[in-house]
Amino acid sequence: MLLKRLLLIVFLFLIMPVLVRADHFEEYTNQVLQKMVADGFCKESDSISLKDIADLDSVLPGIQAGFIIVKTNEGRFSRSLVQFARQKIDANNATPMILLERFTTYREGEERTVLASSKNVALFSKFRFSFDLGQVVPSELGGDILFESDKGSPKISPLGKAKLFLVTKAHPDAKPMKKDNAVTVGPTFDMKYFNGTYQLNDDGRRTGKLILKVDELGEVLGSFYSDKDGQKYEVRGKAGAPPHAIQFIIKFPRIEQNFQGFLFTSDAKAIAGSSKLVDRDSAFYAIRVE
Structure with missing residues (x-):
């Protein structure tokens, strides 16, 4: 029964189009934003104008938008891609506007845990x-920024204790997913083949x-970082029985989820198997990205 389930998982994995795209913006975590402010990768501004954004709208490769950092009135760091x-x-x-293409505000003291986020505001x-x-x-309620367009000069300005920064150059610590994720697999299976970063999809419910x-x-x-809110969870387990098999658990706050799977032995690019959460059995796959 387990073999049939695994074969079905692999079949679905092979026929389903999968795209893993490097997105530089997504790698600007809470820690990286703080480093940018401290190390001069952005400049603090009393206001940011249309011209300011136009001059620096290609800081991130492949993204045509201004990149701003806001330190909120509550002391949290937020990143945003903006366009006038x-x-x-x-x-x-027509009336002037500014579009927040994407923004993410992080919880204080966390690397990726999201407090608030949205698109196209x-x-x-x-x-x-x-x-x-x-x-x-x-x-x-105050707010952190104000948009004004008086006299045909649109701009955004910080409010209260908030601070506004315009990013002037990319930070080297914001490393996108590697394009070359190949692992050289030898004739004898090695435990090191498991090492790496994967994009996990658990039954289409959790990624x-x-x-x-x-x-x-x-x-x-x-570690497991949830796509939903960026929260980090501990991962522990055991691999090697048989050599390309792995069992691990993800420790959520009040519950643990069990995973059993097999690493592809030809190229080590994916793990496929089953998971169990309380009494619910489901399927998962994980695609190597680093």
Whole structure:
């Protein structure tokens, strides 16, 4: 029964188009943002204008947008890709706006855990935005930035204790997924083939970054970063019986999820198998990205 299930998993994995794309923006974690502010990879500004963004809209490879960092009134760090634009009113008129293409506000003291995030948020003149709440807010709630377009000069400015930074150059610690994720597999299976970073998909319900480190005795240590909120969870397990088999658990706050799988022996590019959460059995696959 288990063999049939695994064959089905592998079949689905092979016929399903899978795209793992390096996204430089996603690698700017909480720690990297703080380093950028401290090390001069961005400049603090009292306001950021259309011209400022136009001059620095290609800081991240493959992304045409301004990259800003906000230190919120609550002291958290947030990253955002922004573009100035105009919203059509009628055939002859349009109003200035700024588009927050993507933003992420991190929980303090965490590497990837997300407090608030969203995409394609439009701000019009006099709109205030709170990166802690992830929402447009009225003046009574303060907000972290204000968009203004008086006299045809659109700009964003920080509010209260918030600080606004315009990124001027990419940071070397923000390393995207490697394009070459090949592992050279020899005639004898080696435990080190398990080592690496995988994109985990558990039954289509949970996805995230799975990092595995397996020693010569087959002891598994690692981490799982949820795609949902960036939260980090401990991973422990055992590999090696048979050599290309692995068992591991992800320790969630009040429960543990068990995984059993097999590493592809031809190229070590994927793990496929089954998982169990309480009384629910399901399938998973993990594709190597590093």
